[in-house]
Amino acid sequence: MRSDKSWLAHISAGLGLSALVGVLCFHFPQLLTSREFRAAYTEDFARNLLLIGLIAAFVLGTVSILRNRSRGVALLGVGSAAIAVLLGGATVHFNRIESTPYSLGLDWFVISLFFSALVFIPIERMLAVRPMSPLRHGWRTDLAYFFMSHVLVQFVLIAVTASTSTVAAFAAFPALKAAIQSLPVWAQFLIAVFVADLAQALLHRAYHNVPRLWRFHAVHHSSRRMDWLAGSRIHVVEILMTRSAVLLPLVVLGFSAQAINAYVILVGVQAVLAHANLRINFGWLEYVLVTPRYHHWHHARQAEYIDVNYAIHLPLVDMLMGTFKRAPRGEWPAEYGVMKLETVPEGFWAQTLMPLGPKRTYSEYVGHDEG
Structure with missing residues (x-):
């Protein structure tokens, strides 16, 4: 080619x-x-x-x-x-x-x-x-998202830190904080992963079920090809909302900086891995950790997978929420993307502006010129 x-x-x-x-x-x-x-x-x-x-x-x-x-x-x-x-x-x-x-x-x-x-x-x-x-088709758009999310990291951190610190000042739980801080760092890390994943999964489900929020999240689901770069396609407003929602409980509950930093590293690795174009069969681990196949089915352009597999790290979270759905053994989605392709335009700037304007359809929508 x-x-x-x-x-x-x-x-x-x-x-x-x-x-x-x-x-x-x-x-x-x-x-x-x-x-x-x-x-x-x-x-x-x-x-x-x-x-x-x-x-x-x-x-x-x-x-x-x-x-x-x-x-x-x-x-x-x-x-x-x-x-x-x-x-x-x-x-x-x-x-x-x-x-x-x-x-x-x-x-x-x-x-x-x-x-x-x-x-x-x-x-x-x-x-x-x-x-x-x-x-592949759309790689330039995803690279632009990768660029923006990394270049704006300090501004995102400033906004998130300001929001979480403000709320934390009004929601102090001294006894709970002391109990968490008395635990070794490895135990704090495991608990932090569960707490953060639960918070993010609840917000993730809201993205799918609240029309106004879905318009921002639709940008992420508009990827028609799944690989390591596709996971970068996230609207900046969603980045701010998600980071605040995830870091807020960790700050409020008093997790150590080491545990939070370890969690941030896990987020970076697993976010890329979950979207990667990898056919590896993880077997029973698909019940323990979110793997590429598990998350690929969340991106499937199939009605029965629209409201399932919201967890980012632990399928246990989906099991508790009643949204766990393991795909047929060895099978992968036939197609990725939003159900109504014409509602999401092509290109970084058009997608950035899309949720801020009135709902409409586009002649140059995601994947419209693919064979």
């Missing part, structure tokens, strides 16, 4: 643009990098990753140009890498980090995208439910 032939060019473009962003992060760390995420990596790690990106962008882009495949995309990769080198490359001077009330999480975006793609693209090629190119 044409998308397969242009892989090297697109990888070159992705790495070249990422390298350029990385150099800018070195020049303006206080504005472009996340304060919380900076503590998770060293300057040497960032420089080495930048160097690898620059070399790979030049090599892959040059190969694509010589093979005359997607030359425009390849030139974007080589050109971006060249500009990055002119701005300092991997030896760029590191400016002192000044204090700012907010910043963009471009470092979080670049590193997260790099390693997610590095891990999941090869695995999905080997163990796919349905073989498809990473450059």
Whole structure:
């Protein structure tokens, strides 16, 4: 397929643009990098990753140009890498980090995208439910969501922290907090996963049953192809609502920072894994943990799966809510997406604006031009 032939060019473009962003992060760390995420990596790690990106962008882009495949995309990769080198490359001077009330999480975006793609693209090629190119229909839209959710991480955290802290001040339970805080971190983590998953599942069900909320959540369900990147398609309003609803009980009940941080890591891993294009049979684990097949059926374009499998981590939560439904053994959905495709438009900006305006149908709706 044409998308397969242009892989090297697109990888070159992705790495070249990422390298350029990385150099800018070195020049303006206080504005472009996340304060919380900076503590998770060293300057040497960032420089080495930048160097690898620059070399790979030049090599892959040059190969694509010589093979005359997607030359425009390849030139974007080589050109971006060249500009990055002119701005300092991997030896760029590191400016002192000044204090700012907010910043963009471009470092979080670049590193997260790099390693997610590095891990999941090869695995999905080997163990796919349905073989498809990473450059499948709609990948640019999902990449835009991935970008926005990571770049706006600090603003989301500020909004969520403000809302949860305000409510927590009026809902203190000293005895319960003391009991939870007396537990070891591993026990707090397990309880936090259950409490957070229950809170999110209840809100998730509301998204499906309250028409106004569904219009925001329909954006997530509009994906017609399921893979590691598809899980990023979430409306920013839903991100704010969900993060607040999930973190609120954890803050109110007094879980330790270590337990909450461990839960946040689990969310990041499982959210990607649950949407991944992986045919792995987890067997009895499908009764214990939310797996790709379990969550894929939640996205199925079939009436009998519209109101089931809301849990993000634990099927036990769905069992308690009466919404657990295990699919026939070994089977996967024939089709994904909302039931009324024409109600969700194509493209990031159109989907962002869709829930804010009147209900309507669109001529360019999700997957309208797919065969």
